Amino acid sequence: MTMSRIVGIDLGTSTSEIACIVDGSPKLIPNSLGKRITPSVVHIGEDGSILVGEEAAEYLFTRPDCTFMEVKRLTGSDEKLTAHGKEYAPEEIQAMLLRYLVGCAETYLNEKIGRAVITVPAYFTDVQRRATAKAGERAGLHVERIINEPTAAALDYGLSNLKECKNVLVYDLGGGTLDVTVLELFEGVIDVKASCGNNRLGGKDFDEIIMRHLADPGNDERALMRLKKAAEDCKIALSNDDYFDVSLPFLLTGKDGKPVSVDKTVRRKEFEQWVAEKVDSTKDPMLRALADAGLKPADLQVVLLVGGSTRIPRIKKLVEETLDKVPRSLVDPDLTVARGAAIQAGLLEGSINSQELVLTDVCPYTLGTAPLSSNFFIRRQIFDPLIPRNTTIPAEKTKIYVPAAAYQTRVIIDVYQGESSDPENNQRLGEVQVSGIPPAKHGKEEIAVTFSYDVNGILQVKAVVVSTGKEVSAEISTTGLKAKPAIDLSKWEKAPDARPFRPLIRKAEKLIAMDMDQIGGLGILVQQLKEALVLGNKEQAETLREELRLMVDLLEKVDDRL
Numbered sequence: 412m413t414m415s416r417i418v419g420i421d422l423g424t425s426t427s428e429i430a431c432i433v434d435g436s437p438k439l440i441p442n443s444l445g446k447r448i449t450p451s452v453v454h455i456g457e458d459g460s461i462l463v464g465e466e467a468a469e470y471l472f473t474r475p476d477c478t479f480m481e482v483k484r485l486t487g488s489d490e491k492l493t494a495h496g497k498e499y500a501p502e503e504i505q506a507m508l509l510r511y512l513v514g515c516a517e518t519y520l521n522e523k524i525g526r527a528v529i530t531v532p533a534y535f536t537d538v539q540r541r542a543t544a545k546a547g548e549r550a551g552l553h554v555e556r557i558i559n560e561p562t563a564a565a566l567d568y569g570l571s572n573l574k575e576c577k578n579v580l581v582y583d584l585g586g587g588t589l590d591v592t593v594l595e596l597f598e599g600v601i602d603v604k605a606s607c608g609n610n611r612l613g614g615k616d617f618d619e620i621i622m623r624h625l626a627d628p629g630n631d632e633r634a635l636m637r638l639k640k641a642a643e644d645c646k647i648a649l650s651n652d653d654y655f656d657v658s659l660p661f662l663l664t665g666k667d668g669k670p671v672s673v674d675k676t677v678r679r680k681e682f683e684q685w686v687a688e689k690v691d692s693t694k695d696p697m698l699r700a701l702a703d704a705g706l707k708p709a710d711l712q713v714v715l716l717v718g719g720s721t722r723i724p725r726i727k728k729l730v731e732e733t734l735d736k737v738p739r740s741l742v743d744p745d746l747t748v749a750r751g752a753a754i755q756a757g758l759l760e761g762s763i764n765s766q767e768l769v770l771t772d773v774c775p776y777t778l779g780t781a782p783l784s785s786n787f788f789i790r791r792q793i794f795d796p797l798i799p800r801n802t803t804i805p806a807e808k809t810k811i812y813v814p815a816a817a818y819q820t821r822v823i824i825d826v827y828q829g830e831s832s833d834p835e836n837n838q839r840l841g842e843v844q845v846s847g848i849p850p851a852k853h854g855k856e857e858i859a860v861t862f863s864y865d866v867n868g869i870l871q872v873k874a875v876v877v878s879t880g881k882e883v884s885a886e887i888s889t890t891g892l893k894a895k896p897a898i899d900l901s902k903w904e905k906a907p908d909a910r911p912f913r914p915l916i917r918k919a920e921k922l923i924a925m926d927m928d929q930i931g932g933l934g935i936l937v938q939q940l941k942e943a944l945v946l947g948n949k950e951q952a953e954t955l956r957e958e959l960r961l962m963v964d965l966l967e968k969v970d971d972r973l
Contacts, residue, residue: 417526417555417760418516419752421563422505422543424483424587424613425719427451428749429512431520432757437567437750442515448745451586453507454478455494463511471640475632479504481615484587487539502542506549513550527552528756530748531868532588533559533775534608537828537840540868555759557867560585561592562772563751564717565601567742570754573599573767577712582697582730582738583748585718587613591696593704593711599767604704605801606775607696612689614720618642620685626662626673634663638673645677650722654678683725690725692901694733699938702923703801714738719745773801774864781825781834782812794827794834797862804868809861811877818850824860824874831939833951845874845883903941908949912956916940919959922966936962 419437421428426448430439439447442464454467455477462470470478477494485492485501492499513524531543540557547554561581568579576597583590590608594601621642628634641657648655659673683690701708714730716738721727730738743750755770757763779796797808814822822845829837848856857877864870873884903909903916919937936959943952 415523415525416520417528417756418513418524419528419530419563419749419754419756420509420512421530421560421749421752422483422509422546423451423748424481424585424615425451426586426745427508427512428746429516430746430749430753431516432753432760432762435757435763437570437753437757439746439749440512440516440519442512443518449508449512450480451483451508452478452480453482453504455499457495461507461511463508471636472633475636481587482508484611484615487536487542502546502549505543505546509546509550509552513552525551525553526555526756526760528556528558528752528759529554530558530560530563530752532583532585532608532610533561533590533592533606534588534610535559535868536610536776536838537778537868537870538838539610544867544869554867556755557869558752558755559590559592559603559606559772559775559868560588560748561590561606561717562594562601562603562770563749563755564715564742564747565592565594565596565603566751566754566768566770567747568713568715569596569599569601570763570768572596578706578710579713579715580697580700580711580734581715581717582693582721583608583717584693584720584726585613586720587611587615589613589693589696591693591700593700593706600769601771603770603772603803604706605700606773607700607703608775609692609696612692613718614643614646616689617646617686617720617723620689621645621677621682624677624685625657625675626659626671628663631663637662641673646682646723649677649679649682650724652679679724686723686725688901690723690729693726694729695900697730697733698920698923707924708734708736711736715742716740717742717744717747771803772866774798774804774806774868776800776828777830778826778828778862778864778870780812780860781827782815792825792834794829794832794837797860798864800830802864805863805865807861807863809859812858812860813854814848814856814858817853819856820848820850821846822848822858824858824872826862826870826872831942836942836946840870843872843874843883845876845881847879847881848876849878900938900941900945903944906944907947908952909944912940912944912952915956915959915963918967919963922963 418429418431430437441447442449449464450468452467454462454470479492482501482504517524529547544554561583564581579594579596581592588610589612592606594603622638628638641659645655655677657675661670662673663671665671714736721744758765777796777800778798779794781792781794798806824843826840827834827837828840831837859875859877861873875882940955
């Protein structure tokens with residue numbers, strides 16, 4: 412089985428797809444109903460039987476207590492799902508979905524499948540990537556590669572445009588996540604420059620906004636499922652039509668014991684007003700990804716839309732307004748990620764010539780540790796990056812540290828992922844313990860810490876006592892860790908203390924849009940300041956404001972356009 416064909420799987424929030432390479436090209440594999448798209452829904456029967464896809468979705472209305480959808484949103488969390496008194500981890504439900512897809516592929520291809528490439532959002536954390544790989548292992552698969560979804564879409568585009576030399580931005584808004592990736596395509600080389608996104612934004616959120624404007628189902632799970640289905644139908648219809656009639660007779664029972672029905676016409680303009688804040692929040696990731704890549708909107712030749720939610724006209728309009736370029740639907744937004752995963756599988760198994768198509772990717776988050784501050788009077792941890800975000804992977808970086816105290820014989824190296832200078836605001840991935848350090852005066856003993864980030868986006872940490880050569884190496888374990896929710900930076904302007912900070916932030920964003928020198932540092936400061944405002948950390952916000960003001964003043968002096 413280890414030498415079987417490798418399949419590519421798009422494990423999505425709303426739908427999932429599986430594909431493989433046939434005669435040098437990616438081919439979508441139909442499910443048991445003959446369809447290429449499978450709803451990401453799993454139903455568990457009282458006898459332990461499993462239904463997946465459309466057959467499972469039928470139970471959303473009658474047995475919502477043991478039917479699960481949008482489980483991808485829980486990836487990497489410690490939340491449990493319960494059916495018939497038994498608890499399931501999110502990756503167990505994901506494994507059921509994967510087993511179904513692989514089973515369909517085995518039937519269609521008439522061969523055993525044991526290897527796969529699985530896609531994840533570019534902004535998935537280390538915790539979430541490991542959970543995805545674990546789901547694959549539970550499904551009986553050897554996961555050959557974890558690949559970012561927009562990168563997979565770029566592979567699909569690149570295979571058909573091998574001779575092009577272009578800067579490309581991929582805007583990927585699916586059912587549960589947003590990814591923006593900037594890459595350069597030149598003569599078969601796909602060089603990913605930068606990624607940015609939001610793991611808590613997608614079509615699911617637009618559905619919930621519509622639901623809130625239609626009715627409050629309370630604790631009635633059946634009413635909730637009917638309402639969600641109506642909201643999704645409404646959203647999809649409004650991508651093509653100017654209005655949609657929602658009709659839900661006898662949706663639930665009111666407090667007075669009388670039946671409550673919903674009969675409402677939703678117009679596209681009304682829907683666009685409801686979701687405007689969410690849609691507008693995707694502007695910042697686009698500009699940040701461009702800034703991190705060292706590009707301006709004018710430098711782009713192609714803007715690709717990926718993910719079913721990009722069919723919403725208001726989203727297309729925002730992308731065009733932000734980038735001053737009409738986005739192009741050169742790939743199928745629903746199927747391109749699975750096709751790209753199959754292409755990556757083909758590159759690994761040799762069914763696609765790896766000399767014609769070469770891929771590089773990046774680390775989407777900054778990885779580092781948290782040594783004690785060198786300030787003698789204030790002993791506090793600071794986040795010290797080893798691998799900055801958007802570093803090309805695989806990547807390896809070593810730094811030298813010293814024990815915090817004299818004659819210290821044991822140290823703990825904390826490992827974090829995130830962009831904040833305060834480690835408490837980042838995701839703690841784990842730790843590596845080093846013992847047996849020779850006791851010595853402060854600064855005499857050194858620990859060499861090495862971070863290695865592989866092509867699957869999984870981190871290895873090694874620590875070596877320099878004087879003795881003693882080594883401790885570990886793949887950082889994230890078992891039981893809860894994925895830290897992303898901070899919604901779109902809310903910064905409405906934060907209680909934001910008003911006096913707005914002029915400075917606007918001025919800094921103007922400099923970013925003009926592609927000034929030191930833009931990377933400027934962008935990080937702006938993000939950290941917005942985070943501090945959203946989190947209500949006034950002391951940190953004041954400190955960051957002073958740092959940002961100094962940098963803005965410096966840049967304004969060297970630019971006569973302001």
